[in-house]
Amino acid sequence: MSQPDSDYAPTNSVARKRPGQTVPGRKVMGLGGAWAMAVGGMIGGGIFSTLGVVISVAGKWAALSFLIGGLIAYGTGHSYARLTxxxxxxxxxxxxxxxxxxxxxxxxxxxxxxAGYVLTVAVYGFTFGAYTANAFGAPEWVAAVASAGAIAMIAGINLMGAKEATIVELFAVWTKLVILLGLAALGLWRWAPERLALPAGEAVGPLGALAGVGVVFMAYEGFQLLSYDYDEMRDAKRTISRAMALSIAATTATYILVAIGAPMLAGAEQIVAREEIALAEAGRAALGTAGVVAITIAAVFSTASAINATVFATARLAGAAARDGELPAAFARTDSGGVPYVGVLVISGLAMLLAIIGGIEQLVEGASFVFLLVFSLVNAIAWQARVTRFWISGLAAIFALAAAIVLVLYVAGVL
Known part of the structure; x- marks a missing residue:
């Protein structure tokens, strides 16, 4: 039987408030805002950036890759919430x-x-630029400029403060969910399961679904950002647990539906061939130019919200570590509104550079590997600490580590 959470007493806590102590004027995030931040961090660039990559690895089993990834994310979210x-x-x-x-x-x-978060923001920026340039038929340099511009714009919103970042997140999340689920519904309505498979010469078996979990996992990065935003939440103990579970469930369901519906519209082969703008191809197959426009709007809102959520939380993580002496002291600097502006600027600047020079597959694989290792470690900590339902954490630790190993084997050419 697990031990009650109240039995835990951190011995070397870096907490900057006593249990139960509030932080005046900063409780701007309720359940809706926290849910939106987590969903924004996950769906933000996830399905737009990784669908083509995952189908190239898992073929018709891509939806299974998203399901397994979602289960690992659920167990990990449970661990993060209980430990926080x-x-x-x-x-x-x-x-x-x-x-x-x-x-x-x-x-x-x-x-x-x-490093993982910088890679992730770079993926989102890269995706923003690719979809924007495709919508206007513009050359590659326009994509690069749009990538950098998107990250810079969202960094500016973050510098305005937490309340503004949360409002942006809520609007962006609901916009992209409506468009993505609409696209999935059109694909399912046309029901053509034969279009889920790659050409015969590139057949991928069920083992590809396991390799796909490693490749796709960057798409589930985002829920744990809430553990850095804990001080921003109202009724934080209740909010974080509910927001983690609800956001992961909503994200997993959306990914699975899109992974089935989009290939039924455009065909798996076309999705893989245009992996940088995979969903735009599905939108074109569904509704022509109108479909491309709708998906581009969703991609713009999605990647913007993901950049917003990731920069927002990562800057606060860097600030906390700097106050503990683990990062340069500059990261602890805040403006009059309490925004860790140095972290926002440094993280955004590095991501802009990678978005311009990096390739989508390398960025996705690098970010996925980092998060799988870290999530496996957190699950192991939760299991050892015997949090409530600690067996969930134990299973998540094993599967996250296994997915990281499979990813390395895939990149090495063994699978």
Whole structure:
């Protein structure tokens, strides 16, 4: 039987508030806002950036890859929520490790996480530019400019403060969900399962679904950002647990429906051939130019909300680590509104550079690998701490590590 959460008492906590203490004037995020931040961080560039890559690996089993990834994400979200509630302070995996006295490992993890988040923001920026340039039939340099411009614009919104970032997130999330689910519904309405398979010469078996989990997992990065935003939430203990579970469920369902519906519209072969703008091809097959416009609008809102959610939370993680002496002190600097502006600028700047020079597959695979390793570690911590339903955390730890290993084997050409 698991031990009650209240039995836990961090010994080396980096919390900057006592349990139960509020942070005046900063509680701007209710359940809706927290849910939107998590969904925005996941769906933001996930399905737009990874669908073609996953189908190239898993073929007609791509939906199964998203399902397995969703189950791993659910277990990991459970671990993050329970551990964050126990410490009653933000911090995520970095904070959990410091609580246990593993300061060197915490320092390594925070650097790895920031690198992973920079890669993720770069993927979202790259996707924004690709869809924008495609909509206007513009050359590649326009895509690069649009990528950098999107990241810069969202960085500016983050510098305005938490309330503005949350409002942007809610609007963007609902816009993209309506368009994505509409696209999936059209594909399912036309029901053509034979279009899910790649050409005979590129047949992919069920094992491809396992490799696909490793490739696709970057699309589930985002829910754990809430553990860094804990101080921004109203009724944080209740909000974070509910927002994690609801956001992962909504994201997984959306991914599975789109992974089935989009190929039925455009065909798996065409989705893979145009993987950078895969859903635009599905939109074209469904509604012609109007479909391309609708999907481009969804991609713009999606990637913008993902950049927003990721930069918002990562800058706060960097600020917390800097206050603990694990990152340069500059990251702890805030403006008059409490915004960690140095972190926002540095993270956004590096992401802009990678979005311009990086390839979509390399960025996706690199980010997925980082998060699978970190999530496996957090699940192991939750299992060892015997959080409520700790067996879920144990299973998630095993499957996250297995997916990371399969990803390495795939990249190495073994699978």
């Amino acid at each position: 509630v126990r410490r009653d302070a933000p911090g995520g995996s970095y904070g959990f490790l410091r609580d246990l006295g593993h300061h060197r490992l915490a320092r390594l993890v925070v650097w790895a996480l920031i």
